Amino acid sequence: MATIYDVSELAGVSLATVSRVMNKNANVSDKTRQKVLSAMEQLGYRPSAIAKGLASSRSSSVGVLISELHGPFYGLMMSAIETELREFDIHAIIAAGHSDAGKEAESIEFLLSRRCDALILWVESVSDRYLADLAKRGTPIVVIGRKVAGIARNCVSLNNEEGGYLAARYLLEQGHRKMAYIAGPLWKHDVKERLSGHKRALAEYKVNFNEKLLYEGDYREEGGFRGMSHLLGLRNTFSAVICANDEMAAGAMTSARDAGLSIPEDLSIVGFDNLVYARYLYPKLTTVNYPVREMAQMAAHWVLKHVYGNRRFTTTNTFAPALVARDSVKKVHR
Amino acid sequence: MATIYDVSELAGVSLATVSRVMNKNANVSDKTRQKVLSAMEQLGYRPSAIAKGLASSRSSSVGVLISELHGPFYGLMMSAIETELREFDIHAIIAAGHSDAGKEAESIEFLLSRRCDALILWVESVSDRYLADLAKRGTPIVVIGRKVAGIARNCVSLNNEEGGYLAARYLLEQGHRKMAYIAGPLWKHDVKERLSGHKRALAEYKVNFNEKLLYEGDYREEGGFRGMSHLLGLRNTFSAVICANDEMAAGAMTSARDAGLSIPEDLSIVGFDNLVYARYLYPKLTTVNYPVREMAQMAAHWVLKHVYGNRRFTTTNTFAPALVARDSVKKVHR
DNA sequence: TTGAAAGCGATACCAC
DNA sequence: GTGGTATCGCTTTCAA
Numbered sequence: 199m200a201t202i203y204d205v206s207e208l209a210g211v212s213l214a215t216v217s218r219v220m221n222k223n224a225n226v227s228d229k230t231r232q233k234v235l236s237a238m239e240q241l242g243y244r245p246s247a248i249a250k251g252l253a254s255s256r257s258s259s260v261g262v263l264i265s266e267l268h269g270p271f272y273g274l275m276m277s278a279i280e281t282e283l284r285e286f287d288i289h290a291i292i293a294a295g296h297s298d299a300g301k302e303a304e305s306i307e308f309l310l311s312r313r314c315d316a317l318i319l320w321v322e323s324v325s326d327r328y329l330a331d332l333a334k335r336g337t338p339i340v341v342i343g344r345k346v347a348g349i350a351r352n353c354v355s356l357n358n359e360e361g362g363y364l365a366a367r368y369l370l371e372q373g374h375r376k377m378a379y380i381a382g383p384l385w386k387h388d389v390k391e392r393l394s395g396h397k398r399a400l401a402e403y404k405v406n407f408n409e410k411l412l413y414e415g416d417y418r419e420e421g422g423f424r425g426m427s428h429l430l431g432l433r434n435t436f437s438a439v440i441c442a443n444d445e446m447a448a449g450a451m452t453s454a455r456d457a458g459l460s461i462p463e464d465l466s467i468v469g470f471d472n473l474v475y476a477r478y479l480y481p482k483l484t485t486v487n488y489p490v491r492e493m494a495q496m497a498a499h500w501v502l503k504h505v506y507g508n509r510r511f512t513t514t515n516t517f518a519p520a521l522v523a524r525d526s527v528k529k530v531h532r
Numbered sequence: 533m534a535t536i537y538d539v540s541e542l543a544g545v546s547l548a549t550v551s552r553v554m555n556k557n558a559n560v561s562d563k564t565r566q567k568v569l570s571a572m573e574q575l576g577y578r579p580s581a582i583a584k585g586l587a588s589s590r591s592s593s594v595g596v597l598i599s600e601l602h603g604p605f606y607g608l609m610m611s612a613i614e615t616e617l618r619e620f621d622i623h624a625i626i627a628a629g630h631s632d633a634g635k636e637a638e639s640i641e642f643l644l645s646r647r648c649d650a651l652i653l654w655v656e657s658v659s660d661r662y663l664a665d666l667a668k669r670g671t672p673i674v675v676i677g678r679k680v681a682g683i684a685r686n687c688v689s690l691n692n693e694e695g696g697y698l699a700a701r702y703l704l705e706q707g708h709r710k711m712a713y714i715a716g717p718l719w720k721h722d723v724k725e726r727l728s729g730h731k732r733a734l735a736e737y738k739v740n741f742n743e744k745l746l747y748e749g750d751y752r753e754e755g756g757f758r759g760m761s762h763l764l765g766l767r768n769t770f771s772a773v774i775c776a777n778d779e780m781a782a783g784a785m786t787s788a789r790d791a792g793l794s795i796p797e798d799l800s801i802v803g804f805d806n807l808v809y810a811r812y813l814y815p816k817l818t819t820v821n822y823p824v825r826e827m828a829q830m831a832a833h834w835v836l837k838h839v840y841g842n843r844r845f846t847t848t849n850t851f852a853p854a855l856v857a858r859d860s861v862k863k864v865h866r
Numbered sequence: 867t868t869g870a871a872a873g874c875g876a877t878a879c880c881a882c
Numbered sequence: 883g884t885g886g887t888a889t890c891g892c893t894t895t896c897a898a
Contacts, residue, residue: 199670201891212869217893225867247646248585249891252874257582267614268607277601280628289642292626294614308623311581336533419812448812455814478753478782480789480814535875546885551877559883583875586890 200241209237220245251313259289260501261309261317265297269418270445270473272320275342275494279318282498286506288315297383299323310337316505318342318497322386338505342497344387345516353515354497358388361486361519362395365468368484368521369438370403373530374466376436378411380425380446389417392442392470411436415446422446426453437530438466444473444485451479451526462528472522481525489517534575543571554579585647593623594835595643595651599631603752604779604807606654609676609828613652616832620840622649631717633657644671650839652676652831656720672839676831678721679850687849688831692722695820695853696729699802702818702855703772704737707864708800710770712745714759714780723751726776726804745770749780756780760787771864772800778807778819785813785860796862806856815859823851 206216211230218226219234226234237243251257262279264272280290291312295302302324309317317339321329330348333339338352345355369377379396382389397407413428415421422441426449429439439454441447447469451461459465461481469476469485476483499511540550545564552560553568560568571577585591596613598606614624625646629636636658643651650672655663664682667673672686679689703711713730716723731741747762749755756775760783763773773788775781781803785795793799795815803810803819810817833845 203891213892214869214871214894215867218868221893227867230867244641244645246586246891248582248591249874250893251582252580252586252876253891253893255874255893267611268604270602270604270607273602273604273607277628280601280626284628289625289627289646291623292614293623294611294618307578311578312623313580313582419808423812448809451814452812452816474753475782475809478757478786479812480785482786537875547876547887548878548885549883552884555877561883564883580875583890584877586892587875587877589877589890 199246200243202243202245204241205234205237205243208241209233255313257313257315258287259291259312259314260505261306261312261314262290262292262319263295263302263305263309263317264292264320265295265322267292267294270475271443271471271488271490274473274490275320278491278494279498282495282502286502286508288502288506295321295323297322297386299325303328306332310335316340316501318501320344338501340497340500342493351515352500354493354500354517355515356388356488356493356517356519358391358519359395359398361470361488362392363399364395364519364521365392365440365470365486366396366399367402368523369440369466369468369527370399370405372466372527374438375403375405375530376408376411376434377438377440378408378413378429378434378436380413380415380422380429380439380441380450382415382417382421382442382446384414389442396440408434410434415442417443417446419445419449419452422449422451423453424449426450427457430454430457430459436465438468438527440468440470442470444469444471444476444479444483447483447485447526448475448479451483462526466527468527476522477524479526484524484527485522487520487522489519493517533580534577536577536579538575539568539571539577542575543567589647591647591649592621593625593646593648594839595640595646595648596624596626596653597629597636597639597643597651598626598654599629599656601626601628604809605777605805605822605824608807608824609654612825612828613832616829616836620836620842622836622840629655629657631656631720633659637662640666644669650674650835652835654678672835674831674834676827685849686834688827688834688851689849690722690822690827690851690853692725692853693729693732695804695822696726697733698729698853698855699726699774699804699820700730700733701736702857703774703800703802703861704733704739706800706861708772709737709739709864710742710745710768711772711774712742712747712763712768712770714747714749714756714763714773714775714784716749716751716755716776716780718748723776730774742768744768749776751777751780753779753783753786756783756785757787758783760784761791764788764791764793770799772802772861774802774804776804778803778805778810778813778817781817781819781860782809782813785817796860800861800864802861810856811858813860818858818861819856821854821856823853827851 293305413425415425472487502508503511627639675687747759749759806821836842837845
């Protein structure tokens with residue numbers, strides 16, 4: 199592969215000059231610029247991002263850490279970040295943390311070793327303390343989906359508590375009084391927040407939260423399926439089930455149907471996230487909107503602004519959920 | 533951030549020695565190794581992958597190009613590749629091609645500029661010629677999901693024609709004779725192949741292919757939705773609809789239901805891909821399995837074997853689709 | 867406007 | 883076993 203030396207030689211100019219035309223530095227005469235450009239063309243020259251990074255201590259890359267590379271939620275996030283960054287020729291180096299503290303830390307170290315100019319992190323297991331320390335290590339970070347004490351301005355987060363509240367309140371407004379709850383892994387921050395919002399709504403309506411009707415799922419279809427099966431096996435009755443995300447809602451619906459129930463006639467269901475496919479489920483899923491795309495874009499903008507000095511962006515740190523009413527909830531007359 | 537110089541100084545050894553312990557080179561006494569290791573520890577030393585790449589002309593990264601970063605299909609692919617590679621401390625640099633020849637080529641150039649040790653490509657728009665030329669440029673490539681003339685051994689592909697055939701034959705076996713087809717974008721290779729397999733099955737059963745019942749979709753839910761709406765608006769009747777992928781099948785089902793039809797009683801539906809969510813649709817979707825994960829792993833293994841010299845892997849170039857019968861097809865008695 | 871030369875942080879070959 | 887040093891491909895002063 200041709201190097202800058204080859205170009206400089208063929209064009210009959212110095213390395214510095216070649217470097218100047220690459221970086222669109224003004225102080226180059228049109229004539230030399232043309233010579234250089236055509237030399238590059240002839241050689242099929244492609245600058246080495248590696249050498250460039252070493253020399254400039256700027257890698258033009260930002261590390262993105264998410265829990266999983268698959269899954270509709272993370273996919274959207276990644277996609278949005280990549281799109282925003284790419285427009286400025288910044289590349290996303292993507293790694294998966296698998297919701298495990300060890301792997302998350304390892305991935306962060308990995309991204310750091312790649313000398314990313316900044317890190318955008320969706321982390322669930324690593325502690326607030328760890329993140330706060332990391333922020334002081336030099337590489338700018340923005341934490342997405344979580345509010346970390348001490349570095350609030352580096353965070354882009356959703357009010358999950360409010361989301362949990364909205365879902366429950368909606369059901370209560372529709373007349374439901376007995377509801378089951380299929381949560382995500384209970385150690386996760388957002389899971390706990392959603393659940394506490396849920397309880398707040400119940401309290402407001404003076405209905406008791408029944409621990410027996412709480413199932414700890416895994417945020418995936420499978421967990422929703424098992425959760426519903428479990429709940430249906432109980433002696434308790436309930437007219438609605440709230441799932442802590444849409445994927446589990448999909449699994450739960452399938453399970454309910456396998457048990458012969460129809461939705462929403464026999465059972466109402468509410469999800470969380472408002473993934474694309476929520477409206478292609480049957481019946482169309484009533485859920486809580488999670489503005490992932492917007493949040494991901496915001497994280498990217500934060501980096502573009504604070505790390506790459508792009509002044510055109512303004513940033514916000516918190517986002518709000520919103521209820522999206524569709525067809526999976528039936529009104530109950532009491 | 534500490535450099536190798538700092539470590540060598542603190543440990544009181546030469547650069548070369550530090551480098552040796554990093555690379556687990558045997559020729560270092562236990563004593564010096566310990567000195568170096570503790571110096572690294574003290575300094576919080578983290579080798580620069582960038583400098584390493586420049587010096588060794590090995591970036592320990594492979595470029596992965598896919599059409600979109602979101603979407604269940606690509607997500608699974610990416611995830612599988614990353615997992616395989618990561619185990620060997622090889623990193624995936626991921627880029628999106630957006631099914632556009634210009635962007636695909638640009639992304640490839642981008643990955644090349646990053647000096648990836650190899651490229652794993654899912655490309656749809658760029659020509660066979662382009663790929664064959666690229667393969668000669670030096671950086672090893674493996675093309676996934678497509679068989680490219682001239683570089684067949686660098687390809688990992690599925691027999692799409694067979695998949696299209698299987699879907700249609702299944703419907704024919706179940707007694708269906710009038711079926712509509714919601715295809716993907718007709719310029720795509722796999723779309724054409726699936727469709728031609730479809731026609732082969734029809735021919736075998738001596739049933740005519742009705743051009744009027746062919747709709748060109750977009751491989752996404754939305755396209756399936758519109759396709760079904762379109763088909764239902766026709767004067768033609770049909771007892772089944774084959775969708776060229778599961779996402780469109782989901783959209784199509786929603787549309788059919790909006791029109792008051794029940795599935796599979798009034799209309800049978802078959803998909804393609806066998807995504808996770810196919811079994812959480814209602815009714816559970818009968819589809820054709822696309823072994824994406826296996827294929828992605830194979831692509832990663834190919835690279836691990838041929839580029840990084842890992843002899844433990846064996847490679848295969850072609851994969852076969854298989855029909856997965858579930859609940860979205862009704863048997864028709866004739 | 868252009869060039870010379872000193873890094874950037876590792877690797878790897880050659881001595882000792 | 884360990885050290886010296888050229889080298890990778892580019893950026894970035896500093897002079898001219």
